[in-house]
Amino acid sequence: MPAIPLSKAPQPASTDPAQIRNFCIIAHIDHGKSTLADRMLQITEVVDPRQMRAQYLDRMDIERERGITIKSQAVRLPWRSGRDGKDYILNMIDTPGHVDFTYEVSRSLAACEGAILLVDCAQGIEAQTLANLYLAMENNLQIIPVLNKIDLPAAQPDKFAAELAKLIGCNPEDVLRVSGKTGAGVEELLDEIVAQIPAPVGDKAAPTRALIFDSVYDVYRGVVTYIRVVDGKLLPRDQIQMISTGARHELLEIGAISPEPLASQGLGVGEVGYLITGVKDVRQSRVGDTVTLYQKPAKQALAGYKDPKPMVFSGLYPIDGADFPMLREALDKLQLNDAALVYEPESSAALGFGFRCGFLGLLHMEIVRERLEREAGLNLISTAPNVVYEVTMEDGKQITVTNPSEFPNGKVGEVLEPIVKATVLAPSEYIGTIMELCQDRRGTLLGMDYLSEDRVEIRYDLPLAEIVFDFFDQLKSRTKGYASLDYEDKGNLAGNLVKVDILLNGETVDAFSSIVHRDKAYAYGVMMTQKLRELIPRQQFEVPIQAAIGSKIIARENIRAIRKDVLAKCYGGDITRKRKLLEKQKEGKKRMKMVGRVEVPQEAFVAALATDADIEKVKAARDK
């Protein structure tokens, strides 16, 4: 019986580092990480069987529903090794599984000595997992390769064992095979963790240093900060200091998660746990920062701290303008728990009042929006996302453009755009189509490797702007869903970029401006003018729609003048109906925006700027 009752297990603050194993699980969405974690909680008996539920560690509904984990957590699992019969403490540190959270992943990895590489043996490794694996290898983590879902009929364990062995340089027979669902192989895995992963090493006597690898806002407790103690120790009532911000806090509580928070007598070298100081904003307790003691501070912060940097911007607008204050409130609240989210109010002639929001990436954007809608009950429109451009004017003036409408009209010297290193994993039959897509998106091929006979890894440098613009959808549809994508920031590069303006009846409409590569400006102009011609109702005069770079017109469409706008019949019973329609139109007028003399319905803006899902939503709201 390798589980140890909690009371008899080594206690926080008094656990010998030699008894500690800190590990994380690297896995792709739906490769079964949460289910495997559930089995570990069960087998180590830290959760009462009566309280066990599926995906126990995934706190937020949104995570459970989408099957993804956004916020990592650390669970302390006591375990008596089946090999040497000794007691150990396994700290399982959960990592986010998506491309947007690379930095958070890197901090979680920095808190560990080892990682389980978990791969669904019916699907094989995915690009994000591979990227995280490389990250773990760069951090010198001990990797334990594990194939999950061996109970599935479609499992191909031999094929994927060979693939994993090749990737990490081990023998295929060293790859463990488990089923998170049935529990098969999980005890053996726990023993392997003890056997393979090194114990943490730190200086007990040195000034305290603890790495913050996660920071979560809790309504009742304020910010809960997850830490890994590297040197020294932390005790209840210590005064702590954050090295990057210099902020000083009183410790209100310190403890470990097992798997509910349990206060302890402190945390020592190599231990993983949480602390609470009463701060209300995760910005005061930043991921990657180093916690030290105010009285006896460490001189040197732990390496690797970075400020989160928004990569993708989008405007968020309430469909009902009256909801603007609610949106502000909801963003303020969300920001308490999301240090990467930035926003500032903006107004759009088309969409009214809203916020320009910066996100780590597309998924981050989706998650934020979904949480705003779900938790605050808001109905939102988001504009097409864009990246950040650094523009240098000929006179040397520098401008950072987070919204295409801010792109300067004068003499532009150079425009820098963000570039990412993208990795695509796919069956080799799709090499051609993937390369075609990447070339079309201004990609530069970096290299290509076969993972196995029929699976290939393709690496490209790509402008982030191209990825943000439906790249992932295209990739998925061109590879029947088989390709996976990961990308990481690779800095800025100069690009031949221009702003394409859209003019309605001779007037520029800011909301429709876009920054595109010069070679694609014409195609964009044609696409946008055609789209708008379909979307804008006919007026009583002809309306030209033009696309222009500066003063040069590159595309033009016409909306012909309306000839007929009258209902032929108006008798007794029609009068009430007609007047009610008129009253409704009067209301609808509020949603009509005047661009010069042209009446443009809000739907046209939304359809031109937003996603298909938004368009449906606006229609539904209007029909109500």
Place this chain on the structure above:
Amino acid sequence: MKRCGYCDFNTYTPSELREGGTLEGVSAGFIDALIAEVTFAARTTSTTVPTIFFGGGTPSLMPAKELGRVLDLLKQRWEFSPNIEITMECNPDTLTLQSLEEYRAIGINRLSMGMQSADKSVLKVLDRTHDPENVAKSIENARKAGFDNLSLDLIYGAPGETLQQWESTVSTALSYNIDHLSAYALIVEDGTKLAAKIKRGEISKPNDDLMAEMYLLVDQLASKAGLNWYELSNWGRPAAHNLIYWHNQNWWGLGPGAHSHVDGVRWWNVKHPSKYQEQLAKFESPMQDRERLTVDQMRDEKLMLQIRLREGLLKSDLTSNQIAVLAEFSDEILQIEERLVLTAKGRLIADRIVRSLVMA
């Protein structure tokens, strides 16, 4: 018996109303109920009746003696104006010289005939069953029976109808020397067979630009034939009854789903004939709902209705903002003394102009 494919009126066939129902059977019961509603009306209003209109559908399916019962009762309860206009809508297929003589005998003095088109292929798209040849014969019979006030209804813009086909329809209609012409652009109403066919892609949607041409054409041909427009879709000797609607005067609509307007209150009856008869059998009002118009609503309705008339809007009734808005419509509005009157081009976008006015 069936209804036309484009019709969204409150219509029922006898068998829809009662299993094995015959026209005569359902007619009698229906008229009994109508008579009961007349009694209701008589208790609350007293006036001289200037016009009576049997319509919204095909009342000429009703035997003359049943309509006669209604007219007799109305005459007992109210005083009829000496030059009262009593109109009946009819389908040319159902008229004979004999039936026309009977209708004339009970007091009907104006006929509004649903001709819709002279073109068989257009009638087929509209799902009309009548033979266009019957129109000429019915008009001849109507004249013989003593009717001196005849109107034809036309519909333009049926999917596939060409400008040439429409010209020939209008010319045919005008060749009958009628007194009045109504021409309506086809409206595809939700829930009709026509709408379903368009949705399924079996036939194309009506084309607004072509319908605009068709409107200008009928306006031109009717004027040439001496029938001048007096309302957006109406030419010739004005229908006194319709003018009551457009002048926002009082009327009482009898029957299921009928709308009424008396002194700023509008109400409408329950729609289904069975429910309507049920209510009246219990001596209860068949009214389904009512609204009392606010001052703003009355003002908007007045704009909406009056702009459709040849007399147009009185400039002094408009605010300075509204007058300013109209500056945009220089091709669409003519100022004639103190009145603002729509041009043909303006009539085609009358609803748009009304929107601009009420939002000014």
